[in-house]
Amino acid sequence: MKKQFLKAGWLGLLAAGILTHAAWGQSDPTGKRRVTSTYAITNATVITSPGQPGSKATVVFKDGVILGVGSGIQIPKEAKVFAGDSLFIYPGFIDGAGNMGITKPKDPERPKDFVSSNPPDEIAGITPWRSATEQFSASSSQVDDWRKAGFTISQVIPDGGMLPGKAAIMVLGAGNATNLIQINSGLAANFRGSRGMYPATAAGVMAKFRDVYQNSTLALEHEKMYASTAGVKRPQVTPTQQGMAAVVQKQIPVIFTAPSDLEIRRAIALQKEFGFKLILSGLENYETVIDLIKSTGTPVLIKLQVPDDKAVKAQKSEGVTEDTKAQYARVKEAYENALKQAAMLEKAGIAFAFTTIDAKAGDAMKTIQTLVKNGLSEKAALAALTSNPASILGISRVAGTIEKGKMANLVITTDSLFKEDSQIKHVVADGFVFDFEVKKKAANGNGKTDGAPAGSVEGVWEYTSETPAGSSGGEIVLKRTNGVLSGTISYDDPAGSGKVTSPIKNASVNGKTLSFEFDVNAGGLSLTVSITGEINGNSMEGSLSVPQMGSFPVKATLSSPSLSN
CATH class of the missing domain: 2.30.40.10 (Urease, subunit C, domain 1)
Structure with missing residues (x-):
């Protein structure tokens, strides 16, 4: 039996269950x-x-x-x-102040003696003692989606009220690991008021923030005095004051979500008043405060999204008044300026990064490309995805x-x-x-060559692949009919009885890269194997990928070129 599976090569090993996760496949999605x-x-x-x-x-x-x-x-x-x-x-891309994999905590029950003008901190959304690690799940579908978009690290912030808790920096690796890089990397804050209680307005949030910050400062001073002076009353420190201590002591920043220019000004005003470290996050409309951001040296995380153009597309070209045309022009100008804001940050010399909060993973690269088309350099775009967030989050040593x-x-x-x-x-x-699955570039996925020289890959290729089972190989026969590339491939029978042949599907040539797939039945297990390689003259080098096994080096030589070559 052992000799039979050795003859069957890598597919025989798969059927025998000896190899189930190797190479790339060790980390399926x-x-x-x-x-x-x-x-x-x-x-x-x-x-x-x-x-x-x-x-x-x-x-x-x-x-x-x-x-x-x-x-x-x-x-x-x-x-x-x-x-x-x-x-x-x-x-790997890095997300600042995102909420991927974060679940919303249960709302606490209101006490019987609840007073809306002076609610308990937890009821009012003031929970700086909480940690995002309590709400984060690495196995969340959101994490999968953003990892597919290239993100490998995320600073996640907890869900909640005006001070929901501490952010944590997570690596988006194995779903069954802790994934923690740094706990308590910043205190999340926003101008979200509390419904039906104080603080209900943005002005109320600012007043409450001042109150919490000042009381936390006094609590720390009282603790210090108690530790060094006899006869001082023992301090009664609340969970809120304990949660704020690292901010007051300037050990961690406050990560203020401030999408509008007005909220940006409010956050910076609070920072100037108290001197805490500040990161601005979730920026959407910030063109008018770019100079203010630069003058204060405040790190910024802008949303990885662009405004939709529905209002622009809905504009009519005929049958409208001059006033309507003027309104259309203002709407279009505002839209175009919004697309140019990131480029304005670059021009101002502000090293910004992205936050994925409220954005869609499937639109990430399209958004980046749109920003580049509107003046952002490719260097700045890549920096905003990689080195800038690493610097802002303080993890440049490792990422x-x-x-x-x-x-x-x-x-x-x-x-x-x-x-x-x-x-x-x-x-x-x-x-x-x-x-991750890569879509074929060939038109309709039917094997058309997207401008590759006609007949350049046709003929018989002899290939070998090096796998944990040893060296194995066979023949690849390619031909083109009416512009469509097809053929067959031979390989070691998983049952151990010589060679078998399967038809090639989804074959395409893009430049010098040949790719195709073929189906294999290995011990009752149906799977699709793919080969991708770069062609140089009559030779090819690339990889052979087997689901649940991984990818292995493959080499091929064109031994019998087609007569049409």
Whole structure:
């Protein structure tokens, strides 16, 4: 039986259940298992930091830490090696003050002696002692969605009232791990009033913030005096005052959600009054206060979204009055200015980052591309996703760039990140590898070659693949009919009885990259195997990907070119 499965090669091993999670597949989108902890991605175009040109390099990481980056990196013997040909590697994206994976806490019951003009802090939404870790779930579908969009770290803030609690910085790795990088990384705050009680208005929130801050300051002074002076009454410190202590002592910042210019001014006014550290988050309309933000040196997190253009598209071109036309012009100007705000921040020299709060993961890259089209440089856009948030959150030592010793957080794309057709194929978070479906670029997915030279891949290719089961291979036969590429591939029968052949599907050639799929039945298990490789003359190098097993290096040689070549 053992010899029979050795003859069957890697598919036989799958059918035997010997290999169920290896290589890329060790971290299917659930990220629950990691069979090995050492990986090497070879010959990929690596962009180590914003503004740096991409260069062909190898990235090696182990136990979630990058061991080396470069062209002459020594690959450990135990490493799982993947061909990164035609792929681009960027630092993992970082989210500031987001709410992915956060659940809303239960509203506390009001006491019988409740007085709306002076409610208990917890009832009024003043809970600075709480931690976002109490509300965060790494297995949330929101976390999956944002990881698919390239995010590997998120500073999450708790849900609640005007002072909902402390933020925590989480790595979006395995769903069954703690994922905590830093607890109590800032105090979340906003101008959200309490319904039916004080503070119900923005002015009331500001007054209450002053009251809480000043009482917390007095409580700390009382504690200090009690600790050093005899005869002083023992202080009665409330949970709110204890929760505010780190802010008063300037150990952590207040992360004020302030979408409008008015709320930005209010938050900065409070900061000037008390001198606490401040981060502005959730910015939407900030064009008029850019100079104020710059003069105060306040770090900012802008929303990763752009306003919709429904109002602009709804404008009529005929049958409208001059007043209506003027109104249309103002609406259009406001919309265009909103799209240019990020570029204005860059021009002002303000190093901003993004927050995913209220944004949609599926629109993330489209939003970035829209901002770039409206004046934001690609360097600043990448910085806002990587190095800037790392600096703002104080985690530059471990994240934000691809360097030896930093966390293995990577975004792996099919093309340069800012190209419209670029797609995220893999995301590495905390050393766990997540694979995502990549849509075929060929028209209708029918194998058309998108401008590749006709007949350049037709013929018989002899291929070999190196897997944990050893070397195996067969023949790839490609032909084109009416512009559609098709063919067959032979491989070791999973049942161990020689070679079998399957038809090729979804074949396409984009530039020098050939990709296709074929179906295999392995011990009653139906799966789709994909091959992607870069063609140079009569040779090809790339990877062979098997669901639940992973990706393995594959090489092929065109032994019998088509007569049409």
